[in-house]
Amino acid sequence: MNNIHTGKNISLNGHTILIGLMADPIRHSMSPTMHNNAFAKLGLNYAYLCFEIDNQKLPKAIDAIRTLDMRGSNISMPNKQKVIPYLDRLDESAELCQAVNTIVNDHGILTGYTTDGIGFMQSLKDEGLDITGQKMVLTGAGGAGTPIAMQAAIEGVKEIALFNIDDDKWENAVRNVKIINEKTGAHATLHHLEDQADLKKELASCDIYVDATGVGMKPLEDMTLVEDPTWFHQDMIVYDTVYAPRETKLMQVAKQAGVDHVFNGLGMMLEQGAAAFKLWTGQDMPVEYIRNLLFKEED
Structure with a gap:
């Protein structure tokens, strides 16, 4: 390959x-x-x-x-x-x-x-997309999700709804939200990923959804955190940080929903x-x- x-x-x-x-x-x-x-x-x-x-x-x-x-x-x-x-x-x-x-x-x-956060934001700019002043829903508060959240906040994303499961990264998610709210102009909130009704609600009002977890990558390539295409809307961005496989399960769901901008992590x-x-x-x-x-x- x-x-x-x-x-x-x-x-x-x-x-x-x-x-x-x-x-x-x-x-x-x-x-x-x-x-x-x-x-x-x-x-x-x-x-x-x-x-x-x-x-x-x-x-x-x-x-x-x-x-x-x-x-x-x-x-x-x-x-x-x-x-x-x-x-x-x-x-x-x-x-x-x-x-x-x-x-x-x-x-x-x-x-x-x-350099992950810089790379994420630049990849959107390469596609002619500007998320300044917009709302992001972000799943994952680990080594990829954290720099994405920080850089997005630094570069002017207005609101970040951060979802994470109650695991060893939860305290990191708490820390991320605190830093964003104290040191940037963005407003961040923390949510339990186990609460699917809450995730559905936040996705309905967001401009960009970013999955910064390892779900969708081997050995979880047949899985996605969002399985129902009705949770997405057409005029949003769906971004999976996984790039192998090239089209993840999340991307398939987003395309089924008719989402305008669907990306993997290659950019x-x-x-x-x-x-x-x-x-x-x-x-x-x-x-x-x-x-x-x-x-x-x-x-």
Whole structure:
């Protein structure tokens, strides 16, 4: 799926700089395709590889970044919050979100960043959509949902109804709502995802629904948090942060409802990747070139 021939030779040698992606599951990821083709396009001597790392393997994996003198790594589920104690520094946005998706190694000093929220908002702008002043319903308060909520609030979303189940992320959801209400111009409310009647009510009055959970991704690819298409309305945005499978169960339900704007997480993945690329290399990713490769891949 992720092998795209660009006609360019990527030469690995004794000077090649290694960057990783640490997550579990990981083999579905399109990040190696994105970054390695961007390196080749710009003639940069970097290589990007996937490492299947869960919470248990994480401490030694982070040590390996220093030991192997890697330039850094992306971090994805389930490690975006668990990784924080093993880093030396957090940038302002990662500190605010208490989530990290990018690590930069500067001579053994590891700094954590979050580019997910920036990537999410930019992906909407790429589609010509502006959600300033609008209402968002967001499910999930973890490593993806938190930066999405924070960045949306910073960039002018008026109202955020945050839903989460009563699990280990509930306290994080409480924290997110408190920070948004105290430090941004948005108004956030917290809701129990188990209360389906409440979710239905909030969806009826929202402009954009974002699922930032892992529901819809393997092994939950046959599931969706919203099963009834009548809960959606045509003039809204439905955005699933999952991009493998390319069309999730949620997207199928939204299309059945006739929703005008239905997206998977590919655009977010591309734009958050571009921000990480800049942190590692100091250069701008050739975004349109990579976008054409990624979208063309499954045409």
